[in-house]
Amino acid sequence: MVPFHGPQAGRFDVNNNIKLSTEQLDALQELTNIGASHAATALSQLLNTRVILNVPTVRMVPFQEVSVLVGDPSSLIVAVYLKVFGDSPGKALFLFDHAHAQAIASLLVPTSSSGELYQDEMALSALKETGNILLGSFLDALVKMTKLKLNFSVPAIAVDMAGAILDAVMLDGDYLEDWVFVETKFTGNQVRGTLAFLPDNGTLKNLLGALGL
Amino acid sequence: MSAIINVGMAEIKVVLAPQRLVTTGLGSCIGLCLYDPVTKVGGMAHIVLPTVTNISATEPGGKYAVTAIPLLLENMLKFGASKYRLIAKMAGGAEMFSFPGQMPILKIGERNAQAVKEILGGVSIPLIASETGGNFGRTIQFNTETGELSIRTINHGERTI
Numbered sequence: 001m002v003p004f005h006g007p008q009a010g011r012f013d014v015n016n017n018i019k020l021s022t023e024q025l026d027a028l029q030e031l032t033n034i035g036a037s038h039a040a041t042a043l044s045q046l047l048n049t050r051v052i053l054n055v056p057t058v059r060m061v062p063f064q065e066v067s068v069l070v071g072d073p074s075s076l077i078v079a080v081y082l083k084v085f086g087d088s089p090g091k092a093l094f095l096f097d098h099a100h101a102q103a104i105a106s107l108l109v110p111t112s113s114s115g116e117l118y119q120d121e122m123a124l125s126a127l128k129e130t131g132n133i134l135l136g137s138f139l140d141a142l143v144k145m146t147k148l149k150l151n152f153s154v155p156a157i158a159v160d161m162a163g164a165i166l167d168a169v170m171l172d173g174d175y176l177e178d179w180v181f182v183e184t185k186f187t188g189n190q191v192r193g194t195l196a197f198l199p200d201n202g203t204l205k206n207l208l209g210a211l212g213l
Numbered sequence: 214m215s216a217i218i219n220v221g222m223a224e225i226k227v228v229l230a231p232q233r234l235v236t237t238g239l240g241s242c243i244g245l246c247l248y249d250p251v252t253k254v255g256g257m258a259h260i261v262l263p264t265v266t267n268i269s270a271t272e273p274g275g276k277y278a279v280t281a282i283p284l285l286l287e288n289m290l291k292f293g294a295s296k297y298r299l300i301a302k303m304a305g306g307a308e309m310f311s312f313p314g315q316m317p318i319l320k321i322g323e324r325n326a327q328a329v330k331e332i333l334g335g336v337s338i339p340l341i342a343s344e345t346g347g348n349f350g351r352t353i354q355f356n357t358e359t360g361e362l363s364i365r366t367i368n369h370g371e372r373t374i
Contacts, residue, residue, distance in 0.1 A: 063261075064222045064273070073238035074352055076367055081310050118368045156310035160367055163238020164350020167222065168309035171241045171262065171321045 025058050027211050032056035035141040036184040036195055042137040043186065046130065047107055056184035066166050070095065070194075073163025077101075078117065080131020081156050081169055084139065087148040088206040090199040091169055092139060094131040098159070100192045101127055118159040128157040138195060146210035173200065217354070220244070220257045223276040227256035227288040230357040239305035239351045241322035243278070243329050246302045246355045246362055247285055247338065249294035255357035256292075258285045262321070263328030278328040286336060299338050302362045302374055303329055304353050306345035322346065342374035 020028075033056050044051040070077060078101035082092045096104065098117065105123035108130065117123055132155040143150050158165050183196040199207055220226045220236045228234060230253035236244045243260040258281040265277055274284040290296060306326035326345040333340050344351070344364055352365045363373045 064224075066222070083312070116368070153312055156312050158309045158348070160309060161238040161240075161350035161352065164240035164307065165238075165309055166240070167238065167242050167261075168240035168307065168322070172310070 020058070021213075024208055024213050027208070027213055028058045029056050031142065031145060031207075031211065032058070032184055032197065034145060035138040035197075036186075038141040039134040039138040039195060040186060042133050043130070046133060047104065049107075052187045054185040054187065059183075063170060066170050070162035070166065073161060073166075075162050076160070077162045077165060078127055078157065078159050079165045079169070080128055080135065081158070082132070082135045082139075083153040083172070084150055084197075085152065086150040088142075088146070088150060088199060088203050088210070090197060090203060091172070092135045092152070093169060093196040093198070094134050094193055095162075095165075095196065096127070096131075096193045101159075104130060124157055124159070128155050131155055131157065134195060138197070142197075146207065148206065148210050169198075220259045222259050223261050223273040225256065225258045225275040225281060225285050225288060227254065227285070227292050228357060229254055229292065232357060234355040234357070235353065237352045239353060240307055240309045241305070241325060243303055243305040243325045243345070244351075244353045245282070245285070245329055247289050247294070247299050248302070248355075248357070248360045249289065249298045250300070250360055251295070251298055252293045253357050254289055254292040254294040255355055255360070256285050256289045256294075257355055258282070260325060260329065263324050278325065278332055282329070282332045282336065286338070296338075300360070301333050301338050301340045302342045302355075302360075303340065304344045304351050304362060304364050304374070307347050307349055307351070309348060309350065311348065344372065344374050 036053050036056060040051045040053050076098040078096040080094045084090045084092055102117055105126050108126040109122045139150055139152060183194055186193045217233045217235050218226050218228055220234055226234055234255060234257040236259050245258045245260055247256045258275050260278050260281045261276045264279045275281045306322035308320055308322050330340060349366050349369045354363045361373050365371050
């Protein structure tokens with residue numbers, strides 16, 4: 001599992017102009033929960049194993065703290081990343097720790113070597129697709145609930161230091177503001193990971209608007 | 214034992230030997246080191262973006278290359294470095310994810326490295342070594358006794374520049 005030790009849910013940076021009410025936080029949390037449960041079902045079917053979801057958290061993260069979101073910024077993780085376009089643009093990420101990524105890869109690609117994951121094209125492709133299915137079902141559920149129009153990019157994958165991956169995701173798109181970070185953890189016999197959705201700066205209101213808040 | 218000082222995102226730190234400077238997990242960001250080999254004053258900036266149109270006063274000075282380099286230089290001089298002896302080294306500026314057909318203009322790591330080079334040129338500080346680009350993260354440590362910058366990666370080995 002990728003542990004998150006970021007700021008507390010609902011904590012706001014003094015410089016931040018986005019203030020979320022308890023009602024809005026609850027709604028985002030619920031939205032994430034439903035989206036993530038769709039993703040969990042998809043994962044469970046794909047791997048034929050039980051997947052448990054934790055209650056999602058919604059939090060504001062100052063950009064300087066992003067690299068420590070996954071605990072140790074030097075820890076090795078596998079990240080699948082989708083860019084989201086349309087009415088509520090943002091970034092969707094699924095983070096596996098390395099050991100669990102290897103476990104999933106060996107379930108999906110039994111011939112995959114247990115050695116260097118980053119060199120194993122088949123394993124990476126299987127993980128990329130796993131992340132794509134997870135994030136895709138999460139975003140589909142979001143679209144159904146909000147009636148927003150969302151498109152998303154093809155998935156990209158990286159196997160590297162958590163800090164480097166998060167800094168690159170954060171800088172992608174060239175703006176740099178504090179993030180609203182919606183994340184939920186998946187646990188199960190063989191599956192552990194974290195799904196995160198990061199609305200682009202200022203677009204959270206579109207998501208909230210679609211929920212009538 | 215020499216202390217190791219961590220330089221977080223958008224931070225600038227200046228130390229005297231034997232203290233060392235470290236930044237963990239650089240992706241598209243740049244770790245820029247300035248060094249005076251005589252007084253052994255070493256500084257590091259963890260630069261996030263090249264520039265911005267509106268810099269707000271509340272933002273940390275180390276965030277943009279355009280603000281970080283003058284600030285790092287100013288602090289180096291305060292610590293007793295001579296501007297005419299300063300040398301620079303940098304690492305980082307990777308593109309961690311590749312999307313097919315992505316426009317080069319979006320390659321933020323490369324643009325960060327380019328901005329740092331240009332600004333250093335503008336203040337006449339020689340960039341004597343750099344290790345930027347690629348698709349992998351870097352953890353860097355600057356040794357203020359020797360002026361060596363050690364770079365560790367997960368899948369691409371280690372090197373010292």
